[in-house]
Amino acid sequence: MTTPKAKSSAPQETPATGSLSERAQRRTAQTALPYLQGLNEAQTEAVLTTEGPVLVLAGAGTGKTRVLTTRIGHILSHGKARPNEILAVTFTNKATREMKNRIGQMIGEAVEGMPWLGTFHAIGVKILRRHAELAGLKSNFTILDMDDSLRLMKQLIKAENIDEKRWPPRRLSSLIDGWKNRGLTPDKVPNGEAFSFADGRGKDLYAAYQKRLKELNAVDFGDLLLEMNRLFLENPDLLKQYHSRFKYILVDEYQDTNIAQYIWLRLIAQGTGNICCVGDDDQAIYGWRGAEVDNILRFEKDFPGAKTIRLERNYRSTGHILAAASSLITHNQERLGKTLHTDDGLGEKLTLKCLWDDAEEARNIGDEIEALQTKKHALNEIAILVRASFQMRAFEDRFVTLGLPYRVIGGPRFYERLEIKDACAYFDVALNPSNDLKFERIINTPKRGLATATLEVLHHHARARSISLYEAAQELVETEELRPKPRGSLRALLNKFDEWRRDIETMPHTELAERILDDSGYTQMWQQDKSPQAQTRLENLKELIRYMGEFENLAGFMEHVSLVMDADANSDGDRVNIMTLHAAKGLEFDTVFLPGWEEGLFPHQRSLDEEGRAGLEEERRLGYVGITRAKKQAHISFTQNRRVHGNWQSPLPSRFIDELPASHVDIKEEESNYGGYVSSRYDNMSMNYSKTNYTRQPTTKTQKQSPAGKTIEGTVISSRTSGPTTSYEVGERIFHQKFGYGSILSITGDKLSIAFEKSGNKNVLASFVERH
DNA sequence: TTGTTACTATTTTTT
């Protein structure tokens, strides 16, 4: 991913650190240790400084992963620790895989022996399973995904007679998630915050939710960390055990750690104190899900005697790209500060383009890509990075019509698909009948006549006797409580589960899985479905079974599904990559397109509203991440019109555009498909955005009388162009290409607020309308 | 109990 091309000129220009003797030792080490070949001084230092706390500030494209893996290789090959004595934590499975591969290439067989290389969550599961009893769980506890936990919360909200409309389960979910990220158990939730849901019942709901999880022998994502922390805090002996086990600790993407993870790391690091955190405060983009940039900013205080090593030599991008990114990020105040530099050439400038709307943006980028394609540019080396996933659609539409192959990264994940979840629910229940949430999911899928009414009865019975739904079902089919029809089909279902369970030990698991899907009627359900997606769903199910074959048994497979699985079907071939800026972190491409740089979208309005300046800075870091993904070319664009929630708006260009240094950016004109019309309008626009000053962007409320006599309130973001630049007058009737006829409500600079006869009120640039 | 229709609220990023 972030491999710097192995440069033949081994010793780098990086300012040397340490005493002369240290430097001399390092130099000798470089010739003695072949794996240090090609590392620059700072990188070498980061690899060799194995003892004590170390913070490696690794800027974008500075060979972070390489340092991390080489460091592990170094520790292993020097016999400083055995593979199972190194704790290496990452955030994503992708990163874990990457690291495993790299270490494998370096050391060979050692990878098998690195059981403690994984994501925070995966390691959490591992530790929790070992000591489940201490956490009040059975070691076969299930891990709830978002779906399950949401369903559970919904049940609780209903049970409390709280209005679902006013207090949506989603909100409770994110609230509890936030608490868990901060390491707060129900009793520790500050009272003030507890009131932020359902008039003060938030805290109780949280407690009830946790209680219910225990009853179900289940944990959710947040618990994996929270419970692990509790385990260690309540059992100091156990913690000591792990202290002596983990000789070296490595943490990737430290800037993304949340408080719970931070607490955990501090607990674990109390052992040897050999903790090495790698991160980049300029790439902290997960604040919204609880990540604390502060963790990395505070590192030196938290770990006294910590050594900070900066990696600033960039091996990825050209000079222009690096300069633009650096300049953008200097607008942030809260940063440790790094100066990236490169020895490579300036390369090509970034390009900037203004387009009419998202469709034209997609058309334009599509054309650019086709042009690149004829120049033999690999599609795999092209990426479109968007702020929000809804932007992807325009590109997908366009690429489909062009016949341009693409892949969406980080879209709906494989295991999140309906059919995969359903299938897994069947497998789950077969393995563990007391998994109520999964049982509930499939009890009436496919339709068996076991809907709300029957489920209600089951719930009551289960609650009353405090048994699982499945057990309740078993008891109820023996009684007269259910009507004959549902009773019959319920019995049939239970019998099938009995059969399947009988075969778990004897039958090969893939065969059993197939049988479950067939016998249950699930396969048939999709075969009979004539919707266009039904076929892909069936194929996905086949893929699931195929993937399952790579595991030893059903249980082993299911463990992976909840945490690890992200097999992507169309990852092969030469394709353009489409993804969000978030998903792009850690990746690199020759050419990167950055569409949609508009106020409100990027920076996103919500970040601005909810997080204020901190939010803005995080958005800016997102922009920094985006630009630094590019190795050779970066193309930024923005549109003048975009639909938001179904209606059209005319956003201003993103303030980030004006934070780019003009000397590194080329302003491109759109190839004019419409004769001179486009370019003349464009001139107008480019003047407008380069002069706009955003430091105190006014948002003015305008109140005007519409012709119909009603008061219309609209929010007009005024541009700073001085004086009216148009000759239009309020009340004038005009025509607009897209919106049709309308009359002018107000004029702000060259922006018109118009009441359209058919499409409502819009703000439009004067150059887009004509008199009528 | 199921399927339909109408309405409503919801639109960022996700381990």
Added chain:
DNA sequence: ATAGTAACAA
């Protein structure tokens, strides 16, 4: 514009 939900009819 869309999805998800609630109310209603068959």
